[in-house]
Amino acid sequence: MNTALTPTMNPANMPPRRIAHLDMDAFYASVELLRYPELRGLPVVIGGRDEHQPVMQADGKRHFYRLRDYAGRGVITTATYEARALGVHSAMGVMKAAQLAPDAILLPVDFAIYRHYSRLFKAAVAGIASHIEDSGIDEIYIDLTELPDETLPLARRIKQAVKDATGLSCSIGITPNKLLAKICSDLEKPDGLTILGMADIPQRIWPLPVRKINGIGPKAANKLASLGITTIAELAQAELSFLQMHFGRSYSVWLYEVSRGIDTRPVIINAEPKSISRETTFERDLHPRRDRPDLSEAFTALCVQVADDLKRKGYAGRTIGIKLRFEDFRTVTRDFSLSAHTADAVVIRRAAGECLRRVPLQKKIRLLGVRVSALCAAAAVPAAEASRQQELPLVL
DNA sequence: TCTGGGGTCCTAGGACCC
DNA sequence: TCTGGGGTCCTAGGACCC
Numbered sequence: 163m164n165t166a167l168t169p170t171m172n173p174a175n176m177p178p179r180r181i182a183h184l185d186m187d188a189f190y191a192s193v194e195l196l197r198y199p200e201l202r203g204l205p206v207v208i209g210g211r212d213e214h215q216p217v218m219q220a221d222g223k224r225h226f227y228r229l230r231d232y233a234g235r236g237v238i239t240t241a242t243y244e245a246r247a248l249g250v251h252s253a254m255g256v257m258k259a260a261q262l263a264p265d266a267i268l269l270p271v272d273f274a275i276y277r278h279y280s281r282l283f284k285a286a287v288a289g290i291a292s293h294i295e296d297s298g299i300d301e302i303y304i305d306l307t308e309l310p311d312e313t314l315p316l317a318r319r320i321k322q323a324v325k326d327a328t329g330l331s332c333s334i335g336i337t338p339n340k341l342l343a344k345i346c347s348d349l350e351k352p353d354g355l356t357i358l359g360m361a362d363i364p365q366r367i368w369p370l371p372v373r374k375i376n377g378i379g380p381k382a383a384n385k386l387a388s389l390g391i392t393t394i395a396e397l398a399q400a401e402l403s404f405l406q407m408h409f410g411r412s413y414s415v416w417l418y419e420v421s422r423g424i425d426t427r428p429v430i431i432n433a434e435p436k437s438i439s440r441e442t443t444f445e446r447d448l449h450p451r452r453d454r455p456d457l458s459e460a461f462t463a464l465c466v467q468v469a470d471d472l473k474r475k476g477y478a479g480r481t482i483g484i485k486l487r488f489e490d491f492r493t494v495t496r497d498f499s500l501s502a503h504t505a506d507a508v509v510i511r512r513a514a515g516e517c518l519r520r521v522p523l524q525k526k527i528r529l530l531g532v533r534v535s536a537l538c539a540a541a542a543v544p545a546a547e548a549s550r551q552q553e554l555p556l557v558l
Numbered sequence: 559t560c561t562g563g564g565g566t567c568c569t570a571g572g573a574c575c576c
Numbered sequence: 577t578c579t580g581g582g583g584t585c586c587t588a589g590g591a592c593c594c
Contacts, residue, residue: 189594209562237562239594252594257559271562298565298594379592410569441563481586491561495588531563566593573586 178360180306180313181429182291182336183343184320186283187352189300190240192330193279194269198224205245205266209238209256214270230264232256235443239271243352276300279328286327290320295429301347303340305429317355341425342367344376363423368395375420382417385409397421434537438477439485440467441531447489450523457527461518462511464532469507472534478503478543479534482513486521487529496520502547503538510534 186192190208195201198216207229214227236256248263259266280299288294293305306316317334324332333354335346345367346356358366372394373383389408391397398421405414419425442464448457472478483497496517504510514532 233559235560235562237560239562253561255560255562258561261559300594377592381591412568436566437564439564443562483587493589497587499586529562533564564594566591568591569589571587573584575583575585576581 177307178338180309180336181339181343182304182306182317182320182334183297183340183347184287184302184304184324184332184334185347185351186300186324186330186332188240188242189279189330190271190276191242191245193276194272195242196329197275198226198269200224201226201242201267203244204242205248205250205263206242206269207238207245207250207256207259207263207266208240208269208271209236209259210268210270211236212270214268216269227268228264229256229260229266229268232260232268234445241266273299279330282327283324283330283332286323287320290316290323293429293431295431296433303343303429306336313357314355317357321353321355339423339425340427340429341376341420342423345370345374348374360423364395367423368393368398370394372397372421377416377420382409382413394421435475435477436537437533437535438468438471438475438479438537439483439531439533440464440471441485441529443487443529444527447526447528449526457530460530461514461532462507464530465511465514466507468532468534469505469510472505472537473540476540477537478505478540479538480504480536481534482510482517483533483535484514484517484521485529485531485533486518486527488525489528490525491528492525493529494521497533497535499536503536503540503543505534505540 191206194206194208210227210232214232216224216226219225238250238252238254238256238259240252241250245263245266248266250259250263250266276299284294284302287302287304291304291306291309293308295303297303306313309316313336317336321332321334324330331353333347333351335343335349336357337343337346338360342358346358347354349356349366371392372378372386375394385408386392386397391400397417402414402418405417409417442460444460450457480503481497481499483495485493485495487493498513498517500513510532
């Protein structure tokens with residue numbers, strides 16, 4: 163091993179941090195198994211619509227839908243490990259999954275209950291370690307640096323607290339930073355616990371495919387593969403100047419650093435949202451003229467939902483945007499910044515309507531979305547601004 | 559039987575200001 | 577009567593993540 167590539171221990175000469183990444187195991191599917199224990203051990207996928215709700219039969223047993231019963235659009239959100247063994251994984255089209263595992267049980271997505279269990283597990287962790295960053299519904303980062311406890315017993319205590327609060331298992335990775343912790347929580351899933359220091363990087367991290375790095379997606383992985391780089395070790399051996407020839411300025415530096423396990427991002431405790439949006443994929447593609455009434459109704463409904471979300475969460479936004487996806491999957495966006503923040507459905511609808519007029523509508527529409535960004539807390543909107551809220555966009 | 563919905567961050571060009 | 581340059585905002589698109 164080239165010693166020149168030994169990861170930098172500590173650029174800032176600080177004591178190493180102890181950062182945990184906690185990831186719930188097959189979260190949605192596991193929550194569903196709590197209420198339908200008879201499904202344990204079976205291949206189960208989450209991704210149906212409300213109509214696929216299990217129904218109680220006359221004999222007192224539940225009837226579950228199977229993947230083969232599904233018709234229409236949609237993707238798998240989560241699959242149990244038994245279903246994954248059949249080749250089904252999240253983000254796969256439901257119709258494709260049905261070919262692989264026609265007998266797998268299909269359940270509708272129920273975000274309300276997942277959010278409930280999400281709150282439970284996060285509260286359980288917060289009872290032990292309060293320095294927590296939310297990273298979606300089923301995972302968190304925890305900065306354990308300031309706690310006096312030994313790492314291993316502390317991690318076991320956190321896992322047990324999550325189990326006691328929810329009945330669910332999780333996997334934890336603990337390392338000097340978020341990047342490595344995220345990789346590590348996945349190494350021994352499910353119910354895993356992995357603790358690594360910088361010295362373990364060559365052994366444990368470098369053999370992994372680059373795709374395991376959070377931030378290297380399918381595009382970057384493909385490009386790297388075309389350059390002969392598939393493992394993190396190979397990435398760590400690439401010269402910075404070589405990476406800079408093929409990637410953007412900041413991305414190449416980032417690649418260079420993450421391959422060496424370097425990541426100085428802090429654990430962020432209270433992140434404010436940057437945007438709030440709603441979108442919907444239609445059951446069938448809508449024709450911009452012939453289906454105008456349906457389109458218009460859906461458009462208004464999205465604006466009302468976004469406005470409700472804003473009010474419920476206590477925000478107002480200044481930039482109103484729309485998103486369209488056409489039948490050929492081409493996606494376009496338009497946005498417009500108002501002179502004042504708003505959370506009003508009528509104002510949002512009007513601005514979004516102006517955005518829509520700037521999109522040439524040649525093809526049928528598959529998806530329509532509405533987004534509000536440039537947010538600020540509703541309570542912080544100045545009175546002078548609030549009184550101007552009904553103003554029309556002037557320039558359009 | 560292709561490809562959900564809610565987000566974040568980055569890039570890049572043009573406008574506009576000093 | 578040349579075309580510097582930095583900073584910030586606006587808009588559009590795209591990669592990526594859960």
